Amino acid sequence: MLDAKGVTKNFGGVRALSDVDFRVEKGERLGLIGPNGSGKTTLLSIIAGTIRTDKGRLAYKGRDITRVSPHKRAKLGIGRTFQIPKPLSSMTLLDNVIVPLVFIRGLHNKDGETSDVALELLQQVGLSAKASLRPKQLTQLELREMELARALAGKPELLLLDEVLAGLTSGEADDVVELLRGLNGRGIAIVMVEHIMRAVMGFSQRIVVLDFGVKIAEGDPEEISNDPEVLKAYIGE
Ligand SMILES: Nc1ncnc2c1ncn2[C@@H]1O[C@H](COP(=O)(O)OP(=O)(O)OP(=O)(O)O)[C@@H](O)[C@H]1O
Ligand SMILES: [Mg+2]
Incomplete structure (x- = not known):
């Protein structure tokens, strides 16, 4: 459904993303995790089109969208929520x-x-x-x-969620995850950026891990929970 290759973004001297390949299958539940500042929001914005990638290409349903406006991408079925709600x-x-x-x-x-x-x-x-x-x-x-x-108003087929569970009690978070499972059951692919590990590991079929703008791991939740590189990124040396 989505195939991004070589996504790279520098903000002045800050390397937010470096040569990241990122794909999402049709109807998939994908978790995107990484420590603070690892580039998760930037990657969502590059997929939604509000930030342009410095290099690389993005294809959505077989169509090159690298230069397509955010508004057109929304019409094509890419929806998103914001880390800080923007009502x-x-x-x-x-x-x-x-x-x-x-x-x-x-x-x-x-x-x-x-x-x-x-x-x-x-x-x-x-x-x-x-x-x-x-x-x-x-x-x-x-x-x-x-x-x-x-986000649903745009009839998304790919929904990008930037920490929708932040600030919720664990009971509330469970309810929202239930809601997301229902949406996914209707065929909407979901990319969940999340710091709450229990939720993202339980929800996702596959996890991608960023650290300092680099993709350091990719696999099912079980593999990712036991990956030494991932543990090192979270816990430090
Ligand atoms: N508009 C911007 N201008 C300058 N630097 C930016 C901008 N947006 C992000 N950055 C920097 O790029 C890096 C990646 O930021 P990003 O917001 O994508 O991280 P994140 O993984 O979403 O972090 P968090 O978990 O804290 O939300 C950080 O070092 C951040 O300070
Ligand atoms: Mg973020």
Whole structure:
């Protein structure tokens, strides 16, 4: 589904990513882990198109997207959430979901049809009762759920999640993981960037590990948990 080769990104003198190959299979659940500053968010942004790779190429469903705009990539089915939620704070939840329905899905708001679709999306994440509230009235869990509803509005086939479980209690995190399993069951491939090891190891079929912008390991959760390179990256020398 996604095939990125030789992804490289320097921010001034900082090497955020160095020659990373990264692929995602159709319908896959993939974990992307690594210590703070290892390049995970940068890689998601390069796939979503908000950051350009310095070198290398990205293909999505057989099409070269290296120079395709983030907006077009969203229309092609690449959705994402942000490490720090980015709601439109002056708008209701319903309107927060209507915006991507109009601008990414291309729906028109005739006969309240778009509102119905938005409400249905809020329902999928358990937020339909809060549709008329504003983001600042939400709990951390609800903000994360709203982010998911907004990402789903673009009808993604590939969903990039940047620490959706951050700040949640372990019970809340379990509920969100359940929700993600349901989405994956409908055929959406999910890339989960996550520091909560129990969650990412339990969820993922395959794990990719970054350290200082370099891919240091790739394998199933069992292999990764026992990989000396990975342990060294997390624990230090
Ligand atoms: N816009 C930017 N300008 C300059 N440096 C940046 C920028 N974005 C990221 N970096 C640097 O690139 C490196 C990788 O950052 P990135 O945010 O991708 O890491 P991360 O793995 O997502 O970390 P975390 O787990 O803390 O979220 C870090 O050294 C970071 O400081
Ligand atoms: Mg990050």
